[in-house]
Amino acid sequence: MRFIDEYRNPRLAQQLVEKIRKTAHKTWRIMEICGGQTHTLIRYGIDELLEGAVDLIHGPGCPVCVTPLEKIDRALAIAKMPGVIFTTYGDMMRVPGSRGDLLQAKAEGADVRMVYSPMDAVRLAEQNPDREVVFFAVGFETTAPANAMAVLLAKKKGLKNFSILVSHVLVPPAVRIILDDPDNEVEGFIAPGHVCTVMGYREYEVLAEEYQVPFVVAGFEPLDLLQGIDMLIELLEQGRAEVRNQYTRSVRREGNLEAQRVMYEVFEVADMLWRGIGRIPMSGFKLKQAYVDFDAEARFQVSTIQTEEPAVCIAGAVLQGKKKPIDCPAFGKECTPEHPLGAPMVSAEGACAAYYTYRRFQEAADAV
Amino acid sequence: MKSQALDVPFEATILRIEEGEDGRLAWVEYRGVRVQVSLAFVPNARPGDRVLVQGRVALSLISEESDHAVH
Amino acid sequence: MPFECPIPIQDYDTVTLAHGGGGKLTQKLITELFQPALDNPYLRELHDGAVVPWEDGRLAVTTDSYVISPPFFPGGNIGSLAVHGTVNDLAMCGAKPLYLSLAFILEEGFRLKDLWEILVSIREAADRLGIHVVTGDTKVVERGKGDGIFINTTGIGRVLPGIEISPRRIRPGDKILLNGPIAEHGIAILSLREGLSFETDLESDTAALWPLVEEMLKVGKDKIHALRDATRGGIASAVNELAQSAGVGMVLEESEIPVREAVQGACEILGLDPLFVANEGKFLAFVDPEIAEEMLRIMRAHPLGREARIIGEVVDEHPGIVRLKTWLGGSRVVEMISGEQLPRIC
Numbered sequence: 056m057r058f059i060d061e062y063r064n065p066r067l068a069q070q071l072v073e074k075i076r077k078t079a080h081k082t083w084r085i086m087e088i089c090g091g092q093t094h095t096l097i098r099y100g101i102d103e104l105l106e107g108a109v110d111l112i113h114g115p116g117c118p119v120c121v122t123p124l125e126k127i128d129r130a131l132a133i134a135k136m137p138g139v140i141f142t143t144y145g146d147m148m149r150v151p152g153s154r155g156d157l158l159q160a161k162a163e164g165a166d167v168r169m170v171y172s173p174m175d176a177v178r179l180a181e182q183n184p185d186r187e188v189v190f191f192a193v194g195f196e197t198t199a200p201a202n203a204m205a206v207l208l209a210k211k212k213g214l215k216n217f218s219i220l221v222s223h224v225l226v227p228p229a230v231r232i233i234l235d236d237p238d239n240e241v242e243g244f245i246a247p248g249h250v251c252t253v254m255g256y257r258e259y260e261v262l263a264e265e266y267q268v269p270f271v272v273a274g275f276e277p278l279d280l281l282q283g284i285d286m287l288i289e290l291l292e293q294g295r296a297e298v299r300n301q302y303t304r305s306v307r308r309e310g311n312l313e314a315q316r317v318m319y320e321v322f323e324v325a326d327m328l329w330r331g332i333g334r335i336p337m338s339g340f341k342l343k344q345a346y347v348d349f350d351a352e353a354r355f356q357v358s359t360i361q362t363e364e365p366a367v368c369i370a371g372a373v374l375q376g377k378k379k380p381i382d383c384p385a386f387g388k389e390c391t392p393e394h395p396l397g398a399p400m401v402s403a404e405g406a407c408a409a410y411y412t413y414r415r416f417q418e419a420a421d422a423v
Numbered sequence: 424m425k426s427q428a429l430d431v432p433f434e435a436t437i438l439r440i441e442e443g444e445d446g447r448l449a450w451v452e453y454r455g456v457r458v459q460v461s462l463a464f465v466p467n468a469r470p471g472d473r474v475l476v477q478g479r480v481a482l483s484l485i486s487e488e489s490d491h492a493v494h
Numbered sequence: 495m496p497f498e499c500p501i502p503i504q505d506y507d508t509v510t511l512a513h514g515g516g517g518k519l520t521q522k523l524i525t526e527l528f529q530p531a532l533d534n535p536y537l538r539e540l541h542d543g544a545v546v547p548w549e550d551g552r553l554a555v556t557t558d559s560y561v562i563s564p565p566f567f568p569g570g571n572i573g574s575l576a577v578h579g580t581v582n583d584l585a586m587c588g589a590k591p592l593y594l595s596l597a598f599i600l601e602e603g604f605r606l607k608d609l610w611e612i613l614v615s616i617r618e619a620a621d622r623l624g625i626h627v628v629t630g631d632t633k634v635v636e637r638g639k640g641d642g643i644f645i646n647t648t649g650i651g652r653v654l655p656g657i658e659i660s661p662r663r664i665r666p667g668d669k670i671l672l673n674g675p676i677a678e679h680g681i682a683i684l685s686l687r688e689g690l691s692f693e694t695d696l697e698s699d700t701a702a703l704w705p706l707v708e709e710m711l712k713v714g715k716d717k718i719h720a721l722r723d724a725t726r727g728g729i730a731s732a733v734n735e736l737a738q739s740a741g742v743g744m745v746l747e748e749s750e751i752p753v754r755e756a757v758q759g760a761c762e763i764l765g766l767d768p769l770f771v772a773n774e775g776k777f778l779a780f781v782d783p784e785i786a787e788e789m790l791r792i793m794r795a796h797p798l799g800r801e802a803r804i805i806g807e808v809v810d811e812h813p814g815i816v817r818l819k820t821w822l823g824g825s826r827v828v829e830m831i832s833g834e835q836l837p838r839i840c
Contacts, residue, residue, distance in 0.1 A: 068822050091432065098767075100824015144478075145765070162510040171691075171764075172479035174445065174461065194478075197432070201480040204463055208445060249432045252475055252483045275432065277822055305434075305475045305483045314464040314482060392829075393518060412827045431765040454759025457693040 062276030071281040072104050078288050079108040084240050085287055086233070086376055088226060089195075089247035090117030091275045097409055099277045109284060112240075112376035113406040115229050115329070116247055118194045119146045120374060120398040120405050123328040124364055126193075126222040127152035129357040133189055133220060134165040136355060140183060142176040143191040145169045150401050153362050173205035173219070180209065180217035189351045192219040196250045199223050199340060200314035203321035206342070206349050218351040221341060224327055226250050227258045228338035233375045234266045241268070241376050243287045248274040248302035253318075255310030259298045267296040274302040321346050330398050331370030370397030373406050380410040387411060432477040434485055435460075437470050451476065516726025516772075517831035521735075539660070540739060542583040542723070545653055552653040554589030556580060559646045563838040565612065568682050569697030572645055573612035575774060577619035578702045579725070579840065580649040585704040586721040586777065588659040588711055589651030591623055596647055597631040601640035612643065623702055654708075656715050663719035664740035668808040669786035671779040673706065673799040674699070675752040676729055677771035681760045683839045692763060694756045701775030706798040710779065714789055717782035724776050725840060727831055730769040732778055733816045734830040741813050746806035746828065749821040769818075770831050772839050780808065 087093055093113045096102045102111050115121055131152045134141035141157070148157045148169065161167040166186075170176050173190050180188035192202040202219060209217040226247060233239055246259050251272045259270045269290035273283025283301040290297060300306055320343075327339025342350045352358050364370070367385045372378035380386050380399070390396040392408050399405035435451035440462065442448075447462040451474065458479065462468050465481045474481035512519045529537060536544040543556030558580045565572040581591045596616065600609070620627055678699040685694050703723065711718060720740075724732040729751075737744050753761075753768045761768045775798065781789050786804055793799030816828040 063821075065821055065823070072823075097826055098820070099822045100820040100826050101822065103824045103826075104822065158510055158512060159506060159508075162506070162508050172461075174479065175691075177445075197482065198478050200464060200482070201461070201478045204446075204461070204480070249475065249477055249482065304485045304487065307483075311464055311483055313466065317464070412829060431762060433763055453763060455694060455754075455756030456759040456763055458763060459691060 062274075062278040064278065068277055068281055071278070071285055075105060075281070075285050075288055076108045078285070078292055080292065082107060082110050083242050083288060083291050084110045084112060084376075085243045085245060085284065085291075086112040086114045086241045087245040087280070088114035088116040088230065089245075089250065089275070090120065091249065092245060092247065092273065092280060093117065093409075095275050095277055095280055101277060101280060105284065109288065113409065114233075114244075114376065115332070115374040116195065116226065116250075117398075117405060118198075118224070119150055119401060120370070121224055121229075121329045121332070122147070122150065122193050122222050122398070123330045123362075124152060125328060125360065125362040126220070127156075128362045129352060129360050130157065130191055130220055131155065131160055132357050132360055133351060133355045134160045134167050135163075136187075138185075138187055139355075140166045140168060140179055140186050140188045141191070142168050142170045142179060142188060144171070144193070147191055147193060150398060151395055173202050174208070177205050177209050177212070177214065177217060180214045181212065184216060187216050187218070187354075189355075190217075190219045191222070193222045195224055195226055195247070196254050196318075197247075197252070199322060200253060200311075200318045203318045206321045206346055207317065209349065210346070218349045218354050219342075220351040221322075222327075223322065223340035224329060225324070225338050225340070227262060228335050229329065229332075230259075230262055232332065232335055234262070234268065236375060236377060238377050239375075243269045243271075243291050245280070245283050245287060246270045246272040246298070248272055248279065248306060251300075251302070251306045251310065253311050253314045255308050256298055256300060256306065257308065263296050263298050269296050270298045272298070272300045272302050272306050274305065329371070329374075331364060331368065331372075331374055333371065365396050368397035370399050370407075373397075373399050380407040383407070432475055432482070434473055435476050437468055437472050437474060439470055440468070449474075449481070451481075514726075515831060516731050520726075521830075540735070541587065541661070543587045543589070543649075545587050545589070551655065554584050554587040554651045554653050555648070556583035556587070557646065557648040558583060559644060560840060561641070561644050561838050562683065562840055563641060564686055565608070565643055567686055567698055569679075570700040571612055571615050572643060573615035574619045575698075575700050575840065576645040576647045577616055577623075578700050578774060580647040581623060581625070581651075581702045581704055582723045582775075582777070584649045584651035585702075585707040586659070586723050587651070587653060588657035588707075588718075588721065589653045590708065591625050591649055591651040591704055593628045593650045594620060594625055594647055595629045595631075595649075596627045596645070598633070599640055599644040599646075600632065600634045601642050602634060602637040604642050609643070619702060623704060654711055657711055657718070658716050659718065659721055661720050661736050661739040664736060664742055664780045664808055665719070666742055666808050666810045667783050668719055668780045669783050669804050670733070670744065670746070670806040670808065671781060671786065671789055671793065672729065672751065672803055672805045673703070673776055673779075673793055674801040675754045675757065676724070676773055676776055677753060677757045677761065677768035679774040680728070680766075680771035680839055681757050683772075684764065685760070692760060694760055696754070696756050696760075699773055699775035701798055703775065703777055703798060706793065706796045707777075709792050709796055710789055713792060714781060714785050717785045718779060718789070719782065720780040722778050724773045724778060726772050728768070728770040728772060729776070729778065730767070730816075730828050731830055733828065736778075736780070737816050738814045740808075743809045743812040743814070744806055744816040745809055746816065746818045748818050750803045750805045752801050752803060769828060774840060778805075783807075
């Protein structure tokens with residue numbers, strides 16, 4: 056309690072807000088890459104406190120937002136197969152596929168279960184030898200080591216009824232896509248503290264050098280983020296394209312080598328589809344040949360399911376910070392939080408959902 | 424529900440460590456809540472240490488002295 | 495490929511657990527199925543109980559079903575919950591509870607010893623309120639067709655004279671009072687769920703609120719404009735529903751909303767927002783600002799309101815929308831939940 060509350064001290068927060076406002080001589084456009092950080096910024100109203108000094112662009116770091124429609128459709132197909140127990144993190148239950156979501160599949164009789172860890176799924180496989188247990192392995196570099204460990208554990212236990220549906224994405228290739236875009240307006244990045252806890256931040260040093268943009272690795276408590284933004288604004292004001300680490304209590308430059316070892320034992324880097332963005336070369340993980348027995352897509356033969364994203368949805372451009380949600384013709388019309396076309400409208404932290412809420416408020420306020 | 428189960432890391436204190444057949448597990452406490460997590464990626468962790476947890480797996484040992492958010 | 499949109503959440507053609515979550519989907523069920531089918535002025539109030547005219551006064555009638563899993567939990571069981579929940583719906587109409595009906599749906603194989611324990615809790619809860627269970631019913635279903643025990647209770651109460659509790663009476667300037675720390679029931683139940691595997695020392699806050707509400711009504715009378723217990727969907731759903739039906743805006747102060755340490759911790763670990771988590775002994779009172787401090791004193795003097803706070807106020811601006819000022823000084827909109835809460839918490 057002592058520790059966490061230190062990172063939520065309103066007085067220190069206020070001081071940092073003032074400092075950032077004083078330091079910034081213009082409105083800097085910065086992107087927080089990670090969805091967890093977006094959540095903190097919105098949850099505590101930090102975006103509003105910094106208005107004018109910092110224009111925060113919510114990045115593509117929300118696994119719910121970037122898991123491609125195709126994977127959701129495959130997940131739905133597997134979940135509906137007889138004998139399958141489909142396990143997933145709670146967030147994925149409501150993400151719409153082409154037809155319905157996992158919650159609906161559950162209502163129609165599929166055995167879909169929410170778990171908090173892939174180890175829970177391994178345990179379920181052990182307890183239910185006559186059922187096929189599938190885990191929906193989504194997320195960034197943070198969840199990959201645990202998912203790899205689950206595969207190793209299942210192998211060690213000789214479980215033949217456990218497999219994972221892999222939809223793992225990597226942060227640096229997505230940042231590269233954003234920076235490669237000629238219309239890119241992002242001037243600096245808050246790098247994801249928990250991804251860097253696993254991976255370290257050498258990859259970001261390469262990006263900073265190559266693209267001449269600064270990065271600050273930050274944690275996800277309010278003070279972590281405020282301090283990270285402060286450090287980033289200082290780098291921007293000084294014109295320095297460097298990487299700084301705010302989250303030193305957890306992040307080492309080389310990352311967690313043991314976690315990386317396990318991760319690379321099971322996974323290898325591969326091309327990956329991102330929802331709304333499309334295929335990004337070498338931007339995700341697939342199972343290595345030695346572990347291909349645990350690949351749910353092969354086991355249940357769902358690779359033939361291929362899905363195009365809705366044409367009207369501009370999720371990709373929004374996730375890259377190129378367009379604002381209000382630029383989308385479907386925004387607030389065909390596409391609402393109750394009826395999402397694209398993933399950024401699904402998750403509460405998604406850029407479109409956040410905008411929707413904000414706009415609803417503005418309109419109500421203006422109506423008076 | 425606004426559940427971000429996937430993306431909710433937290434920093435917790437290790438209460439006790441158990442060597443199970445599934446590896447090294449620990450009960451950790453965060454704000455009066457106790458959960459069991461895997462210590463597979465923090466082999467040097469000891470009771471009393473703080474760890475960053477995500478998806479019920481400890482991802483790093485938290486070191487207070489190197490921290491500058493509050494100092 | 496032709497443009498094909500995913501099935502909109504409101505167009506589910508079967509019932510999903512989210513329809514029972516107390517959020518937007520529950521509202522849809524009510525406004526798109528129940529209301530059109532059964533429409534009348536009493537239902538149109540969209541309150542948890544109905545106030546109907548009677549010779550010599552007004553009666554309040556309410557009914558509620560309890561499907562909580564597991565039926566025994568820290569702080570109570572399905573029996574005490576079934577009395578408290580229904581009595582609370584009456585109290586939120588400003589009605590003194592008088593009579594209760596009690597209907598069981600039991601699954602073949604349910605232990606009689608457990609049933610007895612539940613009945614004892616029901617009796618004790620009713621005795622504390624001085625009310626009687628006056629009628630009942632029992633049905634048994636085959637093994638596998640129920641989950642141990644479901645209970646339905648209907649309550650009848652008498653609305654105190656001079657009391658006019660209705661969302662329509664909420665007006666800008668009203669203070670919003672809350673009787674204590676939130677989200678304890680939901681978290682206590684979740685801690686028992688298989689698969690979530692976390693431990694706390696938390697107990698459900700299940701309680702009959704009438705004794706406190708009665709004290710408040712005696713003094714506050716018609717200056718108490720509306721009452722709402724914050725059950726499924728938490729206080730976020732309660733304030734949103736009322737802001738919408740009263741056509742007013744509301745502003746809450748995050749730093750004034752009491753949340754116990756372990757509740758906060760569990761919510762963060764599970765990725766939940768305590769504002770959306772269920773309570774079974776917490777309510778909001780919307781009162782004329784003139785009497786707000788006095789009401790607060792009365793609440794704090796009562797065991798059910800020791801940690802009561804004024805958590806916000808009703809405003810002219812942004813009608814239908816609730817804004818929360820964070821302790822950091824920022825603000826955000828408090829949305830109504832649209833997806834699933836974890837099921838069967840009450």
